[in-house]
Amino acid sequence: MSWPGGSSQPRQAGLARALHDFADATDQAVRAWAGELTMRQALDITYVLTDILRLLGTTAGRLSRYRAGSEPAPDHGAGPDQPDEEIARAGASISAARAALAHLFREAYRASGGWPEPGGDPARDGTAVFLAHLLCQRLNIAGEPWPELSGTRESRDRLVEALTCATDGLAWDIQNLARDAPEPMHTGLTEALAHLDDAFAHLREALICSAKRDIAPSGAGEIDRNMRLAIPLPGRARALRARNARSAPHPARTAAADFPCPAAGSAAMRSPATAPAASPAAAPWHPSRRSGPKENHGHHQ
Numbered sequence: 580m581s582w583p584g585g586s587s588q589p590r591q592a593g594l595a596r597a598l599h600d601f602a603d604a605t606d607q608a609v610r611a612w613a614g615e616l617t618m619r620q621a622l623d624i625t626y627v628l629t630d631i632l633r634l635l636g637t638t639a640g641r642l643s644r645y646r647a648g649s650e651p652a653p654d655h656g657a658g659p660d661q662p663d664e665e666i667a668r669a670g671a672s673i674s675a676a677r678a679a680l681a682h683l684f685r686e687a688y689r690a691s692g693g694w695p696e697p698g699g700d701p702a703r704d705g706t707a708v709f710l711a712h713l714l715c716q717r718l719n720i721a722g723e724p725w726p727e728l729s730g731t732r733e734s735r736d737r738l739v740e741a742l743t744c745a746t747d748g749l750a751w752d753i754q755n756l757a758r759d760a761p762e763p764m765h766t767g768l769t770e771a772l773a774h775l776d777d778a779f780a781h782l783r784e785a786l787i788c789s790a791k792r793d794i795a796p797s798g799a800g801e802i803d804r805n806m807r808l809a810i811p812l813p814g815r816a817r818a819l820r821a822r823n824a825r826s827a828p829h830p831a832r833t834a835a836a837d838f839p840c841p842a843a844g845s846a847a848m849r850s851p852a853t854a855p856a857a858s859p860a861a862a863p864w865h866p867s868r869r870s871g872p873k874e875n876h877g878h879h880q
Contacts, residue, residue, distance in 0.1 A: 591730060594720055594738060597717055597719075597720045598638070598738070600717050604713060604748075605714065608711065609752050609755055611706050611707040611710050612755045618761075621764060624711045625764070625767075627711040628677075628749075634722055635742065639666055639669050639742060645729065647734075661788065662786075662789045663785075665781045665782070665785035666781070669777075669779075673778050675777075676771040676774035732792070739782055739785050743786070747779055747813070753772050754772055773817075776814065787806045787807070
């Protein structure tokens with residue numbers, strides 16, 4: 580990967596690669612999480628999701644303080660069209676998504692017999708849970724201590740684009756996990772999904788704001804229109820809520836419909852899912868692999 584800003588940027592390049600690798604890995608999880616899961620598997624995945632969202636939120640926070648070129652430190656009250664302000668809002672949305680899951684499932688974990696074991700084991704936990712741990716491992720670099728980030732605007736924008744890809748891919752995964760989940764798991768996952776849709780919108784706005792910097796108003800309008808067409812808003816949570824409102828009640832795809840599940844029988848709850856994974860409802864946006872939004876089977880609104 581060529582990286583603007585010279586030799587001082589290799590670590591930022593590594594973070595961008597990690598975010599893109601994470602986004603690529605969500606293509607596997609989006610299928611596995613649509614399959615039949617036990618309640619324990621769904622709980623384990625959700626627990627790992629809170630760690631993933633913590634790392635993505637940390638990354639957004641660092642990017643919101645990015646010192647681009649000779650610009651002064653970001654002033655989040657400086658006015659409209661500030662990329663750093665939009666990135667900060669995206670970070671707040673990611674944190675809200677994490678809170679929607681962490682608060683809901685804390686008691687469920689205590690009742691279900693313990694916390695998932697680190698790393699995940701496909702033979703013990705099933706592929707779906709293992710992929711959740713794999714996604715989290717892709718973001719290990721984001722949990723390391725970092726100095727304040729600085730570089731060129733192009734460097735920041737590449738990192739924002741990579742974070743957008745990662746957030747988008749994870750949101751499609753969560754949509755599939757939430758699709759047939761029992762209550763209150765469905766509500767918590769759908770709330771987290773809505774916050775990730777908000778994060779995507781703010782990151783998109785940050786990229787648009789940055790692209791229009793130093794452009795005359797006549798040209799800025801065209802850039803704005805073209806980028807909004809190239810990066811459409813997904814509207815996943817709205818579509819999921821509308822689908823569920825239209826649908827007749829159906830059996831939950833998780834093995835245990837009660838929530839939280841009892842501590843007894845935890846070994847049985849850990850048995851791998853045997854049903855084949857369903858096709859993904861939609862695919863994530865990956866501008867790093869092609870220009871414009873990836874084919875999404877009609878789910879962008």
